């Protein structure tokens with residue numbers, strides 16, 4: 088343990104933040120100590136909405152690369168810092184703009200819905216973006232489209248297709264962290280805690296989703312946990328969310344379905360790296376203008392619909 092715990096470091100971050108006119112945006116999967124210094128913590132949709140609205144000159148994005156890219160797409164005049172440049176998303180890396188272009192050639196009339204967990208170049212090739220919080224609404228808004236391609240998450244795509252009764256061409260991407268959440272563990276935990284409700288993220292496999300009482304984005308999970316009829320909750324998503332759930336709901340019990348569901352990329356961001364990034368104003372994430380403008384059209388369509 089550091090002398091004075093993290094207090095000294097937090098003080099330094101606060102001073103640098105004021106000096107730089109910065110805001111610290113934090114995803115719900117970040118380390119607890121990073122969540123605790125957030126100006127705003129939330130899911131991907133809320134974080135992109137916050138980035139679009141802020142007056143700050145600098146955004147310190149405590150999340151993964153595609154999230155910082157989305158902030159840069161929306162705020163080209165701001166400096167967007169990602170405190171560890173290696174914090175990527177393996178699911179986002181399961182698709183490239185070239186591969187999507189080839190797919191589109193085989194389906195010239197299809198509309199492309201792109202989960203925000205994707206590179207900016209892929210967003211630039213898409214008609215509209217979505218997050219786990221609004222995918223159903225986005226697909227419902229595409230009534231006139233004859234064909235739909237959903238990229239890159241096959242499980243969010245499958246869940247959305249089921250909920251909207253639409254056929255969709257699904258890209259075979261997935262989240263390796265959510266793939267660790269298994270149906271058999273829900274069955275075991277339901278037996279051990281019969282009073283508990285079960286909530287899971289839509290990146291989970293279909294057989295996991297089928298066993299849940301509620302399916303929601305990370306902030307949707309936090310809202311569900313605040314309900315009076317929820318006292319014990321079995322949670323199927325990345326472990327980092329447990330910190331926020333326990334902090335916001337003292338007295339309630341939260342049981343992760345899998346303690347193996349840890350996204351190593353999310354955990355790369357630390358208090359030290361946040362301080363260094365504010366001192367050095369690096370690493371900066373900036374999307375080239377040609378790609379940014381096309382990607383922004385897809386992100387803007389999503390934000391208008393949300």
Ligand code: 13P
Pocket residue numbers: 115129130131132204218219220262290303304305306
């Ligand atoms: P949310 O948009 O629900 O926060 O999810 C982002 C993510 O990366 C889930 O793995």
Ligand code: SF4
Pocket residue numbers: 151175176177178179204262263264265290325350352353
């Ligand atoms: Fe990507 Fe999965 Fe990590 Fe979310 S939890 S950032 S989808 S690897």
